[in-house]
Amino acid sequence: MAKNTNEVPINGLYDDEGRILEEQAVEGRSDNEAESAEESAEVSLSKEELAALCKESVCPECDMFKEAEAIRLRALADSENVKKRLLRETEELKKYAGESILSDLLPILDNLDLALSHTDNLSAECKNFVVGVDMTRKIFLDAVRNHGLEAVQAAKGTEFDPEIHDAVGTVQEPSLGDNRIAQVVQNGYRLKGRLLRPAKVMVNKL
Known part of the structure; x- marks a missing residue:
């Protein structure tokens, strides 16, 4: 019985001329399709997977x-x-977040120190006023000390240190040694170990 040319090949078992394909040929086509699927799977690898494969190789x-x-x-x-x-x-x-604020407050301490340095020959009423100024200075100094502010050592007779002292002049006092502080003009201060302002002093030179 002749093969009807109008029939549609079923499951790919016929070729274009209507002949039945061999089983091996069908299997070969399946193998090719499987290889194409594997190639597609390889192409679809993510960047992380490709990087891992590259590192392994x-x-x-x-x-x-x-x-x-x-x-x-x-x-x-x-x-x-x-x-x-x-x-x-x-x-x-x-x-050092409060450095600029504390620097602005130093003139207040300077004025209080200046007021207390001129207290000789005062009446009893004025002396009571001076006591109030001194107490105000101590309270103010304690407040800024809680934020890390401390005075630079610059007492009379101590050796001049250019790292923390600023010489504004020289004097000659035989009772003091050479290169010793003769007078403190303005107190210096540190903020948590960092020099905020050097002490201005008069230095003895023999």
Whole structure:
């Protein structure tokens, strides 16, 4: 019985001329289709999967791998250094946040010290006023001391230190040694160990 040319091949078992395909040919077509599917699966790998495959295929002893590893380690080190620097700058900013405010308050202390330095030959009424000024100075000094402010050591007779003292003039006093502080013109202050203002002094020169 002749094959009807109008029939549609079922399940791909006939070729274009109406002949029945061999089972092996059908199986071969299935193998090709399976290979195409595998290729499609490989192409659809994510970037992370491709990176993992690439890393597995690179020999750890080759120069390219060592160079890539060195670049990665340098990037990690740079990132860690940036983090440490930012943390250090943040801590320092917090530590000295009140520096400008305390600097503006120093003239108040200077005026109180100046008022107390002119208390000789005063009447009893004025002396009571001076006591009030002195108490005000102590309260004010205690308040700023709680924020880390402390006076620079600059007593008469101590050795002149250019790191914390500012010489505004020289005098000659035989009773004092050479390069010794003869007079404190203006007190100096530190803020949490950092010099906020040097003490202005007169230095003895023999």
